Amino acid sequence: MSKKNLIIIISVVVIFTGLMGWRIYKKASSLSTNSIERQSVPVAVEIAPVQKASIKNIGVFAGTLVADSRFIVAPKIAGRLEKLFLNIGDTVEEGQVVAVLDDDEYQQQVEQAQAELEVAGATLEESRITLEIAGREFERTVALRKKKIASESELDSAKAQYNNQAAKVKVAVAQVAQKNAALKAAQIRLSYARIRVSWEDKTGSRVVGERFVDEGAMLAPNTPILSILDIGSITAIIHVIERDYTKVKPGKTATVTTDAFPGRYFTGEVVRVAPLLRETSRQARVEIKIPNPDGLLKPGMFVRAEIEFAEHDQATVVPLSALAKREGRQGLFIVNSNEKKAHFVPVTLGLTDENRAEILEPSLSGKVVTLGHHLLEDGSAIVIAGKKEDGSAPLPNEPPKDSGEPKQPGKQE
Secondary structure, three states, X not given: OOHHHHHHHHHHHHHHHHHHHXXXXXXXXXXXXXXXXXHHOOEXXXXXXXXXXXXXXXXXXXXXXXXXXXXXXXXXXXXXXXXXXXXXXXXXXXXXXXXXXXXXXXXXXXXXXXXXXXXXXXXXHXXXXXXXXXXXXXXXXXXXXXXXXXXXXXXXXXXXXXXXXXXXXXXXXXXXXXXXXHHHHHHHHHHOOEEEOOOOOOOOEEEEEEEOOOOOOEEOOOOOOEEEEEEEEEEEEEEEEHHHHXXXXXXXXXXXXXXXXXXXXXXXXXXXXXXXXXXXXXEEEEEEEEEOOOOXXXXXXXXXXXXXXXXXXXXXXXXXXXXXXXXXXXXXXXXXXXXXXXXXXXXXXXXXXOOEEEEEEOOOOOEEEEEOHHHOOOXXXXXXXXXXXXXXXXXXXXXXXXXXXXXXXXXXX
């Protein structure tokens, strides 16, 4: 390559580099100017004061109501359902007869067992009389043997006869006991034809939740007839995630609401917290016991439960809408009324509720931007929405200022 060509190439490269540098400089200057212009243009914002107030951390959970106890009424014997006294929603007391089975067969079994017991009793009486005769015969034979009148074989025969009758008496006594037990068993089976309800504490009343059969049905043993519920108090079942698990403890108060009674609140208490979280959902079962003396709450209802985790009094709070993020940091835009500017201040949050957030650090006062902060940077000029330039609020129905331009004939203002 000649020296002349090399000089030309170098000159072209230098000129190109200079042009590119000049364009980059102009673009950077333009961006800087635009940024400065944007910062210099006031942004209309809404503001709210920093306040001292009480704030609570409340967890809201969805759940379902279940009865405190539920059991199924079923017959212990087979038979035709002759009468069913209750239906869905009826109240039932402890020990009440709720159904009757056809008991003709079981009544006959009782009469037969009674007759067999009487036969066994008569047999026992006959055996005792025979034993008494055999006893007297044995005593007479013993006396005759002492006088050498009766032989040894006669004495042995009398003794054997006595022992034989004594054994028959024992058998008859056992048969009487057996027949007596059979009679009691038949009587119990007969009593099972009248189906009663019973529960352990023997107090209060229950309600019928479901009815499974109708009168006339042929029932096998343990065929469900009715379901009985205890809704004097009721339990709400909710599930909490791992984040809230350690905050929910037995004894905490819960406020329960349901769409069935809008605006009405029911107070319950956390009574059980599962010692494990399910692997599939990473949630733990929590049971809330709710008094239900009027029976308004029913099993199966969908409910929402609010549990208070913590409460801070005289906390520094701001509207939740005032929170903003800049460069990955959570903060607020504090209003400087004198400079008419907003400055970004990073904050450490505490408790939050639906509308407010607690500020732990730093200590704040004054007012914060609640609307329009998405257009702000640190030190941006602001104007309060709904206020005049002098800071005063506009008067209602205030007429617009006269522009000084002549009005056109025939045109109404």
